[in-house]
Amino acid sequence: MNKTTLILLALSGLLGLSVLWSLSVGAVDISSGQVVSVFLQKLLDVSWMDFSDQQARVLMDIRFPRILFSVAIGGGLGISGAAMQGLFRNPLVEPGLIGVSSGAALMAVLLIVFGSLLPAEIFEQWKNNLQPLVAFVGGLITTLLVYRLSRRNGKTQVTLLILSGVAINAILGASIGLALYFADDQALRSYTFWSMGDLGGASWSKAGLSIPLVCVPALFLVFFYKPLNALALGEAEAWHLGVSVEKVKYVIIGLSALSIGASVAVAGMIGFVGLVVPHILRVTFGPNHQLILPGSMITGALLLNLADLFARTVVAPSEIPIGIVTACIGGPFFLWLLMNVNQKRLV
Amino acid sequence: MYQITVQKHTVGHKVLLSDLSLEIKPGKVFAILGPNGAGKSTLLKLLSGEAKVKKGRVVLNQLPIEKIPPAQLAGMRAVLPQHSQVAFPYTALEVVKMGGFSWKMSQGDLTVKARKIMQDLEVDHLKDRVITTLSGGEQQRVQLARVALQISQPSETDKFLLLDEPSSSLDMACQHLIFGFVKELTQQQIGVIVIVHDLNIALQYADEAALLMKGKLLTLGTTEEVLTQKNIEKAYQHPVRVVYDPEGYRSPIILSEPKPVKATSTEREKAVFKD
Numbered sequence: 092m093n094k095t096t097l098i099l100l101a102l103s104g105l106l107g108l109s110v111l112w113s114l115s116v117g118a119v120d121i122s123s124g125q126v127v128s129v130f131l132q133k134l135l136d137v138s139w140m141d142f143s144d145q146q147a148r149v150l151m152d153i154r155f156p157r158i159l160f161s162v163a164i165g166g167g168l169g170i171s172g173a174a175m176q177g178l179f180r181n182p183l184v185e186p187g188l189i190g191v192s193s194g195a196a197l198m199a200v201l202l203i204v205f206g207s208l209l210p211a212e213i214f215e216q217w218k219n220n221l222q223p224l225v226a227f228v229g230g231l232i233t234t235l236l237v238y239r240l241s242r243r244n245g246k247t248q249v250t251l252l253i254l255s256g257v258a259i260n261a262i263l264g265a266s267i268g269l270a271l272y273f274a275d276d277q278a279l280r281s282y283t284f285w286s287m288g289d290l291g292g293a294s295w296s297k298a299g300l301s302i303p304l305v306c307v308p309a310l311f312l313v314f315f316y317k318p319l320n321a322l323a324l325g326e327a328e329a330w331h332l333g334v335s336v337e338k339v340k341y342v343i344i345g346l347s348a349l350s351i352g353a354s355v356a357v358a359g360m361i362g363f364v365g366l367v368v369p370h371i372l373r374v375t376f377g378p379n380h381q382l383i384l385p386g387s388m389i390t391g392a393l394l395l396n397l398a399d400l401f402a403r404t405v406v407a408p409s410e411i412p413i414g415i416v417t418a419c420i421g422g423p424f425f426l427w428l429l430m431n432v433n434q435k436r437l438v
Numbered sequence: 439m440y441q442i443t444v445q446k447h448t449v450g451h452k453v454l455l456s457d458l459s460l461e462i463k464p465g466k467v468f469a470i471l472g473p474n475g476a477g478k479s480t481l482l483k484l485l486s487g488e489a490k491v492k493k494g495r496v497v498l499n500q501l502p503i504e505k506i507p508p509a510q511l512a513g514m515r516a517v518l519p520q521h522s523q524v525a526f527p528y529t530a531l532e533v534v535k536m537g538g539f540s541w542k543m544s545q546g547d548l549t550v551k552a553r554k555i556m557q558d559l560e561v562d563h564l565k566d567r568v569i570t571t572l573s574g575g576e577q578q579r580v581q582l583a584r585v586a587l588q589i590s591q592p593s594e595t596d597k598f599l600l601l602d603e604p605s606s607s608l609d610m611a612c613q614h615l616i617f618g619f620v621k622e623l624t625q626q627q628i629g630v631i632v633i634v635h636d637l638n639i640a641l642q643y644a645d646e647a648a649l650l651m652k653g654k655l656l657t658l659g660t661t662e663e664v665l666t667q668k669n670i671e672k673a674y675q676h677p678v679r680v681v682y683d684p685e686g687y688r689s690p691i692i693l694s695e696p697k698p699v700k701a702t703s704t705e706r707e708k709a710v711f712k713d
Contacts, residue, residue, distance in 0.1 A: 177526075180525035181525070182525075182526070317539060320528075320532070321536050321539050322525075323524055323525040323526050323528060324522055324524055324525075324533070324536060324584075325523065327488055327519065328517075328519060329539075330488070330508055331486060331488070331512065331515075331516065331517040331588075332512055332516075332536060332537065332539040332540065333508045333509040333510075333511065333512030333513075333539050333540030334508060334539065335507075335508050335509075336508075373526065373527070377527065377529070377532075378526035378528055379532060
């Protein structure tokens with residue numbers, strides 16, 4: 092077995108442990124053994140340890156979907172961040188750069204603030220799914236716009252893409268501000284929480300659509316390790332090596348936008364995971380995307396799972412928005428990394 | 439075989455190349471010579487397919503170059519740019535192995551091939567070093583190993599290696615190491631097309647040469663035919679002397695005259711006094 096497989100297996104093991112741990116922690120006491128036996132009972136009809144019906148319900152209906160969301164979204168953010176840093180050959184890139192988060196945010200805020208203007212029956216009927224849906228569409232439209240703006244003579248200019256991303260983000264930021272200006276206190280509060288990331292709404296009814304939308308594009312990204320490695324040499328060099336650079340660009344941007352768009356839509360904006368996770372892996376194991384891509388997915392899932400555990404337990408029964416946790420832990424940790432790691436391994 | 443005909447190649451309103459026609463066969467070192475701004479790099483970009491010629495055509499192995507898909511093109515020609523910056527801290531061996539991108543070969547076999555080429559270029563001992571920590575000459579040799587690996591892919595068609603000033607800013611020994619290596623590639627019927635600034639290096643290694651001036655072809659032929667005093671002075675606008683080996687074994691040597699330094703007023707006064 093080679094080194095890459097071993098590292099990935101080890102990371103997956105850690106993820107498994109963290110999932111098991113977070114399944115057993117919460118307002119209702121459920122031991123790890125009971126967690127395992129609930130799953131054994133449900134899946135294989137094998138009984139091992141005793142558990143109450145109430146424990147099983149809490150675990151399966153509340154805790155498990157939430158943990159599934161944290162794992163899926165963390166994985167999506169991690170791998171999208173890694174793929175975009177590789178694609179743009181820039182270690183500072185984070186997924187929000189292509190406008191997907193701010194586009195989703197604008198649509199979400201418009202719905203929160205002006206949603207009451209919609210016909211009441213539509214609003215009631217779609218209440219739970221309308222916000223993720225419009226946010227998702229908003230994210231994709233913005234990405235498409237940024238992508239179109241960066242095309243010149245049939246080629247996507249990376250500098251232009253980054254700059255138009257910055258400009259579009261600024262415009263959308265201002266529009267969000269303007270919309271919030273008209274908001275009442277309730278809407279303002281609702282937007283604030285959404286913008287800081289929130290996994291509290293996770294449920295099976297939302298999982299059916301959003302988990303595949305986050306995960307499937309993310310899983311496809313894993314197969315792009317070879318062109319991403321070649322792209323580190325430069326775009327022209329990669330093309331000389333036989334990479335269909337333009338195709339790779341739009342596929343990777345498209346897959347990342349789908350995955351991030353879906354995650355922003357259901358959980359709001361969760362910063363820092365997409366930026367920091369690829370760095371941690373690159374510093375520890377080197378830059379080869381064969382490891383970095385799946386590794387970022389697993390590590391992103393692991394970190395977001397732990398952050399969510401922290402967010403929902405530290406001030407129980409209340410919750411801290413998860414975006415605050417990721418930034419509070421991620422920021423200082425990233426600084427520590429910058430100070431302590433050999434500069435040459437970083438970029 | 440490479441066939442390029444350029445009626446006119448423009449970028450914006452500026453004409454970069456015009457009235458140029460070349461046929462380059464494999465198995466030889468073909469030097470592209472000329473002063474700065476003569477259109478050498480543009481010509482190389484047209485040959486590699488990176489830029490599309492505005493009026494004219496580039497044909498590689500009987501196929502119009504823009505019709506060849508990137509993966510197939512990668513088996514026919516490899517390109518070494520003048521400078522390349524690797525974005526992430528890859529090791530030297532990883533960089534060389536990227537040359538095998540369009541190969542269908544296992545990682546293990548690719549490593550063996552890559553290390554063989556790295557030994558020839560004397561960089562095998564650096565294989566686990568991060569590329570960005572290597573010296574300029576070492577990085578250039580690693581990059582050359584990468585394109586050499588790319589072009590060593592077995593193929594039915596003619597193969598070419600395109601190099602843009604591979605040894606500029608490198609020391610003498612390193613220069614000869616690189617040119618010696620590419621010269622050896624021609625024995626495997628690979629054509630080497632190389633932009634050279636050092637005319638003596640061109641005389642020592644290139645079989646044929648094209649001398650460009652202001653976007654036009656000034657002369658074409660064997661390197662010794664091209665690099666005469668008259669041609670060089672016309673293209674570079676600088677006085678030179680060409681010294682031929684009296685026994686005729688070695689290639690001639692080109693000596694460029696130093697630019698006369700303007701005399702100071704004191705010197706001029708002294709000169710008057712001497713008279």
